[in-house]
Amino acid sequence: MKIAVIGNYATQFLVKELNKRLKRTFPDLILYEAEYNTADFEFLNSDSNFFLFAPEFIIWHESTLGLRDLFYQTKVESRKNFADEYVSRIASYLQIIQSKLPSTKILFPNHSLLYCDNIFGSYYSKVETSWQFQIEKINYLLNNESLKNDSIYLLNSLPVNFDFPVTDYTQVVNAELHFTPQYLEWLSNSINKVILSSHGKFKKCIVLDLDNTLWGGVIGDDGLDGIQIGALGIGKAFSRFQKWLKELKNRGIILAVCSKNQDDIAKSPFLYHSEMVLRLEDIAVFVANWESKADNINLIQKILNIGFDSMVFIDDNPAEREIVKTHIPDIYVPDIPTDPSDYLNFLIAENLFETTSFSENDSERTKQYQEEAKRTELSRSITNMADYLDSLEMEARIGPFKEVDYERIAQLTQRSNQFNLRTIRYSVSDIENISKNKEYLTASVELKDKFGSYGLISIVIIRLKENQTAEIDTWIMSCRVLKRTVENFLMNYIVKMLEQIGIIKLSGEYIPTLKNKLVADLLDNLGMRSEGDNLFSINLEDYKLLNSHINYGNYNK
Numbered sequence: 001m002k003i004a005v006i007g008n009y010a011t012q013f014l015v016k017e018l019n020k021r022l023k024r025t026f027p028d029l030i031l032y033e034a035e036y037n038t039a040d041f042e043f044l045n046s047d048s049n050f051f052l053f054a055p056e057f058i059i060w061h062e063s064t065l066g067l068r069d070l071f072y073q074t075k076v077e078s079r080k081n082f083a084d085e086y087v088s089r090i091a092s093y094l095q096i097i098q099s100k101l102p103s104t105k106i107l108f109p110n111h112s113l114l115y116c117d118n119i120f121g122s123y124y125s126k127v128e129t130s131w132q133f134q135i136e137k138i139n140y141l142l143n144n145e146s147l148k149n150d151s152i153y154l155l156n157s158l159p160v161n162f163d164f165p166v167t168d169y170t171q172v173v174n175a176e177l178h179f180t181p182q183y184l185e186w187l188s189n190s191i192n193k194v195i196l197s198s199h200g201k202f203k204k205c206i207v208l209d210l211d212n213t214l215w216g217g218v219i220g221d222d223g224l225d226g227i228q229i230g231a232l233g234i235g236k237a238f239s240r241f242q243k244w245l246k247e248l249k250n251r252g253i254i255l256a257v258c259s260k261n262q263d264d265i266a267k268s269p270f271l272y273h274s275e276m277v278l279r280l281e282d283i284a285v286f287v288a289n290w291e292s293k294a295d296n297i298n299l300i301q302k303i304l305n306i307g308f309d310s311m312v313f314i315d316d317n318p319a320e321r322e323i324v325k326t327h328i329p330d331i332y333v334p335d336i337p338t339d340p341s342d343y344l345n346f347l348i349a350e351n352l353f354e355t356t357s358f359s360e361n362d363s364e365r366t367k368q369y370q371e372e373a374k375r376t377e378l379s380r381s382i383t384n385m386a387d388y389l390d391s392l393e394m395e396a397r398i399g400p401f402k403e404v405d406y407e408r409i410a411q412l413t414q415r416s417n418q419f420n421l422r423t424i425r426y427s428v429s430d431i432e433n434i435s436k437n438k439e440y441l442t443a444s445v446e447l448k449d450k451f452g453s454y455g456l457i458s459i460v461i462i463r464l465k466e467n468q469t470a471e472i473d474t475w476i477m478s479c480r481v482l483k484r485t486v487e488n489f490l491m492n493y494i495v496k497m498l499e500q501i502g503i504i505k506l507s508g509e510y511i512p513t514l515k516n517k518l519v520a521d522l523l524d525n526l527g528m529r530s531e532g533d534n535l536f537s538i539n540l541e542d543y544k545l546l547n548s549h550i551n552y553g554n555y556n557k
Helices: 012-022 039-044 049-053 064-072 076-100 121-126 131-148 169-175 181-198 235-251 263-272 293-304 318-327 340-350 360-381 385-391 403-415 428-436 486-500
Strands: 002-007 030-033 057-061 105-109 152-155 205-208 254-260 285-289 311-314 394-399 440-449 452-464 469-477 505-509 529-532 535-539 550-552
Touching (some): 002 039, 030 049, 205 293, 235 340, 285 293, 360 452, 403 428, 403 452
Parallel strands (some): 002 057, 254 285
Antiparallel strands (some): 394 440, 452 469
């Protein structure tokens, strides 16, 4: 893991905080710190140490206080164009970085409004040459640049709530240290979350208690008319909380329910209460019984087939939280405030759901997991696996990467950890370049069965080499379709495609990580021969078709 830090202030203490925090996850971390205020030199010099270092991430932090000093040095008649020229400079450097380091991601905190100068007071919005007008315009233009440029990720420069000083002006004067240690600790934590997300380490699911968590009161005792939601009692706090949860669900975060309750009683507010925001269709997995919550969360995890470290459990009861923490140490259990009015603000400030990607497919995730619960129920009624797979009536659509899927494909490379042969992360622009490069053969798989569509669930990238050979660059599959024989279906397709273009030998490599032991035997199971050191190969003339319970979709027979 190589990370470069550059800024228009003395960044040594930011580097220190990043080193301390990131090394917990990336022990092989190497940090490069550019000299004070040298962005122009580093980015314009193609032979600079910065480019020779070739970082995976660039932390580019421009102090708003330093920028304000630059604004004051600008002639008044030129200040109208200050924001445009500043962002134009940033954009030109982004293009240079992208041309030199196409896979590098730039994390750029936006500019804080803490440093307003009140020269024009509240009249600033009518004075285009005012500092506050220009700094707000800079953030707007940066947002637009982020939409156009796949390499840059804007970070919020301030937490939602903070009770620490951001700047110590004595240190600014004495040492050009623009930020306090407390602020740099917060910022490094924020940066850490983004980097972890890009490496597939992020929260995917919220498991929710019900009584006094989603509504006030106890549904079993107070009844449908007695629980507090909406206008009743403290119900507005719960309604706002539910609205936020629904927005997360629409973004692709999985909502699950884990409640000690009778199932039909627990579901009644979702079905019949007119002021409930969340409905049953918003919940991917609903578990309400009198078993321990730790056992029920284990059941939810098995149905969803995701890691405990990607789950968050929210419960108002400290005793229940402690039991879950003890029995499932990997799950994150926040100690939410005792006052429901504070639930929402507390969780927003926690920023638990950082992400570096989003696609339209994410909004379909709840429906897909509801369908998966039905499949799980069916599997319990059929004892023979082959009969079960046949009963699903699976169909797949397979073919080269399509432009409309680039975002989803990049997302798979960034998020998938378990069924991931080499764990290489690609951006959208990387996927676009690979798709257009004749040195690569690509394949993506969409799967559906009688319960519904899984969406795009697997990708393969094959690199074509000399002497009629090829190698597997990337093989990823969603864990939602494990044991469905997708890998056999896809291997049959790959071999057929390679033979059609004259390839006679395919090689592959398994790069072990802490999470991808699932695919340690993949290449061996697909008929490839081990060559030692986790390297495998097969002469395609020796390949025997693998058994699959999947049929081709109509358009790709």
